[in-house]
Amino acid sequence: MKEISQDIYRKFQELGVEISPEDIEDRLDKMVSKFKVPKEEARRSVVNYFLKEHNIPRNQFYTGQSESPMMKVSELNTDGKWVNIKGKVVQLWENTHESISQVGLIADETGTIKFTKWGSAEFAELTEGQSYLFRNVVVNEWNGKFQINMNKNSSAGQIEENITVGTSTYAFTGALVDIQTGSGLIKRCPQCNRALTKGACMEHGKVDGVYDLRIKAVLDDGITAQDAIIKRDLAEELTGFTLESAIALAADALDQGVVLEEMKKMLVGKYYTATGSRVERYLLVDSMVPKSTVDPQELDELIATAEVA
């Protein structure tokens, strides 16, 4: 209790307000002992009382005390953490929600992350392609993914430096254990390029789709399962299909699914090393090399390990 009251006392002192420590302690004590308020709640309530009393804006008290740490995009993995980041706005999306002012992607040399600039954020509109220093943005986890939110405590300043967007490449070796639905011969929406499900786009409804090839594979090394997306060029190279031959095969069978079946027969169960960039839980594969043989040296080393024991 003493600690909390001293902490509060110190923080107000930093803001240039002198409050009597006894007063703080009395109030805390009354709430905690008499009214059974949990300590943290009591603290908040006491702080709010003094803020009102001395007419101090709340965010001055809560953010003025310590500077958020400077971080890289790839390090943003703690829900609720306040950070500063330097990054480039690489994409802005259409946004329809009235309380949101802008949505898009921010990137630095380590990765890419989604951002939401809320209507309450008081800085000017962000421009695509411009690099900024963002202060006091908050990391938020939603559905297992991280994003950053900019609110009324946040600020953004344009910087001269042109941040190079990193697609830090990542390699994963494992067995291809599954190819998921939505792979093989698919149709995309001509307007937004999204894959269609049952001939309809999530955004634009029933449309006349454009054919494409892609593979959503799961690579598994026995320790982690990695989702990987293989685009048309690479899918063609791996399977020997061309978009045209895949369409012809599907037309023959009166079923788009046969392309997926054929691809599964060729790829599933084999070992590959996939290299590419990671976006959220997916690995966007740039190259994929089959592991075709056992390394004799590795074999000898493993035998040695197994026999020493």
Next chain:
Amino acid sequence: MAGYSREVARRVFAQEFRESTLTFKDGDDQYAPQYLMTPTGARVNRIFIVGTLIEKEDIGTDSEYWRGRVIDPTGSFMIYAGQYQPEAAQVLAECETPAFVAIVGKPSTYTTGEGDVLTSVRPESIHVVDGQTRDIWVVDTAKKTLTRLKELEGGSDSPDVEKAKEYYAPDVKHYYSMVSQALQSLKESY
């Protein structure tokens, strides 16, 4: 981490798989995933096997129900595929034996009247592969098993290792020699 994440396919040799008897659920929920704990502490909800399919038989009475035997250098896996594993059952129906196959599946156990626990695999998919892939799998599985054995010896504090130790009191030497035997079998070709 919130949300769903796919169960990793573990690598376990047939001998160790056959000697596994401990199954448990992660939580009380009806839909909580079921695991098979192996003697070296692999927590298996999904398994990846590459081996030789040497026998197959349709043992179903009304509908097709396929039983297959897949061998690796240490022993054999029994696999069962029926109407609820249509893709796998179809491959079993069509393929010839012997053949190298890669199987992704779920472990399942059956306790006999005498109290013996029999393990088998319910395949999600079976694909015919080449002999190279099978050899790579043997090395891969050996490597994963050695890592688990080291953790067993090294007094790791992972709950899986603790659980395996407590339940099986595994003879570490026995499994080291299994791995060694599996690797030696590749020696002729490399």
